[in-house]
Amino acid sequence: MKTAIIGIGIHPFGRTPERSGMEQGAYAARLALKDAGVEWQNIQFGYGGSYSSGNADAIANELGLTGIPFTNVMNACATGGSSLLSATKEISSGAADIGIVVGFDKHDRGAFNADPAEYGLGAWYGEAGMMLTTQFFAMKLQKYMHDYGISVDTLARVAEKAYQNGTLNPNAWRRTTFTLEQIKSSTMVNDPLTKYMFCSPSEGGVALVVCREDIAHRYCKNPIIVSALAMRTRLHGAFEVYGTSVADDAIPNASVQASAAAYEMAGIGPEDVDFAQLQDTEAGAEVMHMAENGFCRHGEQESMLLNGETRISGRMPINTDGGCMANGEPIGASGLRQVYESVLQLRGQAGEHQVQGNPRVGYTHVYGAPGVSAVTILQR
Amino acid sequence: METKLTEQKPIDPVLFNWPQAEPTLRASRCALCGAIAFPLAKSCKSCGSEEVAETELPRRGKLWAWTIQHFMPKPPYNSSETPETFRPYGLGYIDLPGGLKIESRLTENDPMQLKIGADMELVFYTHRLEQDGTEIINYAFKPV
Numbered sequence: 001m002k003t004a005i006i007g008i009g010i011h012p013f014g015r016t017p018e019r020s021g022m023e024q025g026a027y028a029a030r031l032a033l034k035d036a037g038v039e040w041q042n043i044q045f046g047y048g049g050s051y052s053s054g055n056a057d058a059i060a061n062e063l064g065l066t067g068i069p070f071t072n073v074m075n076a077c078a079t080g081g082s083s084l085l086s087a088t089k090e091i092s093s094g095a096a097d098i099g100i101v102v103g104f105d106k107h108d109r110g111a112f113n114a115d116p117a118e119y120g121l122g123a124w125y126g127e128a129g130m131m132l133t134t135q136f137f138a139m140k141l142q143k144y145m146h147d148y149g150i151s152v153d154t155l156a157r158v159a160e161k162a163y164q165n166g167t168l169n170p171n172a173w174r175r176t177t178f179t180l181e182q183i184k185s186s187t188m189v190n191d192p193l194t195k196y197m198f199c200s201p202s203e204g205g206v207a208l209v210v211c212r213e214d215i216a217h218r219y220c221k222n223p224i225i226v227s228a229l230a231m232r233t234r235l236h237g238a239f240e241v242y243g244t245s246v247a248d249d250a251i252p253n254a255s256v257q258a259s260a261a262a263y264e265m266a267g268i269g270p271e272d273v274d275f276a277q278l279q280d281t282e283a284g285a286e287v288m289h290m291a292e293n294g295f296c297r298h299g300e301q302e303s304m305l306l307n308g309e310t311r312i313s314g315r316m317p318i319n320t321d322g323g324c325m326a327n328g329e330p331i332g333a334s335g336l337r338q339v340y341e342s343v344l345q346l347r348g349q350a351g352e353h354q355v356q357g358n359p360r361v362g363y364t365h366v367y368g369a370p371g372v373s374a375v376t377i378l379q380r
Numbered sequence: 381m382e383t384k385l386t387e388q389k390p391i392d393p394v395l396f397n398w399p400q401a402e403p404t405l406r407a408s409r410c411a412l413c414g415a416i417a418f419p420l421a422k423s424c425k426s427c428g429s430e431e432v433a434e435t436e437l438p439r440r441g442k443l444w445a446w447t448i449q450h451f452m453p454k455p456p457y458n459s460s461e462t463p464e465t466f467r468p469y470g471l472g473y474i475d476l477p478g479g480l481k482i483e484s485r486l487t488e489n490d491p492m493q494l495k496i497g498a499d500m501e502l503v504f505y506t507h508r509l510e511q512d513g514t515e516i517i518n519y520a521f522k523p524v
Contacts, residue, residue, distance in 0.1 A: 113454040122419070124392035126456030128485060128507060128518050129449060135471050138447035146496045190447040191491050236415060236426035239481075245407070245418035246473060246481040247426070 003088040004216035004223035005378070007036025007209030008340050011104070013202055013327040014173030021053025021330070024205035025104030026062040028333075032207035036219050038098065043209070045090055046070035047083040048102035050332035056083075056102050077279065077368020078231055079103055080206070080335030081376065085229050087210050097212050104205035105330030112201060119242055119370050133369050134198065134282065136241040138190035141284030145192065148299035150287055152192055156183040157305040158283035159197045159325055165312060166326025168353040173202055174326045197283040202328020206336035208343075224343045227361075227377045228265035232257040234371025241369040254373035255279075255292045255365065262363075262375040263294065270294035273377070274359035275345055276316070277338035279367040280323040290318065293365050293375070317355045320345060331368075338364035339376060346380040391507055391518045394419045397436070398517060403504060404436040405482065405519060418482045438477045439502040440524070446472035446486060446494045460508035474500050474521050487522035499524040 009031025011024035019027065025048065033040055040063045048056025049072055057070035075082040080103040087101045111134055116126040125131050144150060160180055166172035178186075178196055186195040209219075216223035234240040235257070237248035252260075263269055270293065278293060280286035287301045295316055296304055304310055310318040321327065321341040324334060342362035344350040362378040390398040396405050406420040411433060415426035418437060423430045452466040461467070470486030472494070487503060488494055500521040507518035 110454065111451075113456065115456065122392045122394060123456065124395065124518070127391060127458040129453050129457045129459065129469065130471060130483060130485070131456065132449070132453055135447055135449060139445040139471065139473060142447060143445040143496065188448070188450050190449060193447075236417075244483050245416075247415060247417065248479070249481070 001092045001094065002213040003091045003210050003226045004213045005208050005226065005339070005343055006211055006216050006219040006223050007032040007034070007038060008343050009033070009035060009207045010171050010337065010340050011205035012171045013204035013330065013337065016203055021050055021104045021106030021203060021205070022058055023062070024106070024203060025050070025053070025056060025102050025207065026059040028104065028205035028207040029059055029063060029100060029102050032100065032209045036209035038209055038219060040064050041066055043098060043100050044068060044096040045087070045099040046102065047073055047086045047099070049073035049075070049079040049083055050103065050105045051076070051079065053104055053106045053332065056104070056332070059102060076372055077331060077366045078335060078372045078374040079332045080339070081229065081231055081366055081374025084208065084226070084336070084339065084376065085231050085374065088226055088229055091210065091212055097215060098209070100207060100209055101336065102205070102207040103332040103336040105332040106203040107201035107330060109201070114369065121242060121244070125242070125244065131242070133241050134190045134193070137282050137285050138193050140239060140288065142192065144284070144288050150299065150302055152184060153180065154287060154302050154305045155192065155197055155283040156180040158280070158286050159183045161311055162280065162319055162323050162325035165320055165353055166322030168312070169321045169326070172322045172326045173328045174322065193282050193284060199281050199324035200328050202330050204327065204330040204333045204337065206333045206340050208336065208339060222347045222380065224346050225379050227379045228262040229374070229376045230258045230261035230265060231372070231374040232261065238371065240371030243371070253292065254371045255289060255367045258373040258375040259293045259365065262377050266377040268361065268377065272361055273363045274357070274361050275320055275355050276318050276363040276365065277320070277323065277341055278318055278365045280319055280325055281329060283325070285367070286318065286323065289365060289367065293363070312353055312355055320350065320353050320355060335364070335366040335374060338366070339378065342378050346378060386513055386515055388515045388517050391516050396519050402439070404439060405502065407435050407437050407480070408432040409435040416478070416480050418480065437480070437482065441474040441476040441500055441521070443494060443496055443498045443500050444473040444475040444481050445496070446470060448489055448491060458508060470494060472521065485518065485520040487520050493523060
């Protein structure tokens with residue numbers, strides 16, 4: 001039994017001083033319930049998570065303590081994907097018919113400062129200044145640019161597109177455009193990545209109401225089907241975040257593994273996908289993830305960005321809501337934001353950032369520390 | 381008057397053999413599957429076996445990937461620097477003979493001096509001074 005998404009809700013991303021992260025989650029949940037036309041009292045289970053804003057099940061304090069099984073999920077950048085994965089298993093097992101998935105967060109300014117002990121790493125790794133995810137992406141990118149001839153201009157084009165898409169999305173945080181020159185000449189953070197090529201930790205909340213595919217039409221005319229959802233963690237040898245050594249970089253990383261599994265599950269290939277939301281914590285990540293998820297060959301990104309092929313109007317739109325760069329990254333909500341945006345696109349409700357041509361297949365991808373990735377394929 | 385010799389301590393003893401004339405990085409080699417990982421660990425990251433033996437890593441390799449850290453990280457970064465005295469530092473992966481790539485601080489922080497494929501060698505530096513004057517030693521790689 002497949003899972004259908006019948007309701008979606010979002011709390012705008014960015015900075016909302018008057019609401020806690022958890023309140024933003026509850027806000028999104030109320031909107032998702034309203035969108036589905038379902039009462040909270042009819043929800044049979046919940047999965048959700050946040051990194052910095054407490055236990056997701058506490059939103060029931062606002063929505064009503066109905067006694068349902070509500071499981072808190074924490075799986076770094078794959079928190080949303082893992083929550084949705086758990087919900088699809090709940091439904092496919094026959095244990096429940098309808099449930100809610102929620103993710104929210106509210107982070108302090110500045111780069112994340114993770115504790116090495118939480119990742120099974122020695123304290124030295126943090127003390128020596130190596131415990132920053134930004135460094136990993138920068139190092140991987142330096143090598144990638146060297147190996148495949150990707151230019152700094154391509155990185156700037158990715159960021160320029162993200163901010164451009166953000167201006168079209170009323171829920172985005174960054175809603176002003178930057179020129180390629182402004183992006184390239186902004187403060188260097190981790191070579192070759194400048195400030196405007198990075199996303200920042202932010203705030204926001206997203207919720208989805210999900211149910212059995214065969215009863216979805218009771219609730220809405222336009223259910224979106226979760227055709228595939230795969231989550232994978234790192235293999236020994238692969239080049240991944242917080243890797244003190246890399247034994248064999250030919251070993252597929254978590255993204256490559258999750259992507260291949262999702263295509264197999266859905267029985268389709270990248271050529272069948274109409275648009276994609278790819279983890280873009282920085283501009284280079286989007287470039288590398290394009291190839292890792294099968295949307296081009298390594299190095300082909302250079303011409304694709306130059307020709308605008310990944311713009312909303314292009315042949316393969318990527319990060320149509322502005323992605324992490326325009327929305328920031330509230331860890332618990334970020335992966336579900338991609339799903340929210342994809343559902344909007346598949347319903348034809350994305351307004352100014354709508355992909356033309358009635359897209360039928362959407363794809364989402366997250367990747368994060370310490371080498372975990374989740375991919376979903378959504379279809380109408 | 382007696383002068384007290386400054387004490388030197390490795391940032392973590394699992395990283396390198398210290399003190400010795402030519403300190404080397406400490407890695408684990410699995411007795412069952414042969415997988416190597418840095419730093420020294422109690423079990424194999426590939427197959428999970430606890431039959432791992434210590435192996436010393438070569439002191440020279442080639443720069444495989446790099447970046448420069450331009451802003452001072454929040455704690456747990458601990459370097460006895462202040463925001464005023466912070467100097468950007470290089471980071472990279474060094475491709476060692478045998479194929480293992482290890483992550484390391486770099487002594488060089490000028491992007492113009494860092495080239496993928498360039499020869500690099502192991503060095504040690506004082507990462508910070510403790511209140512009692514103890515020097516905390518860390519490893520790094522430097523362009524040859």
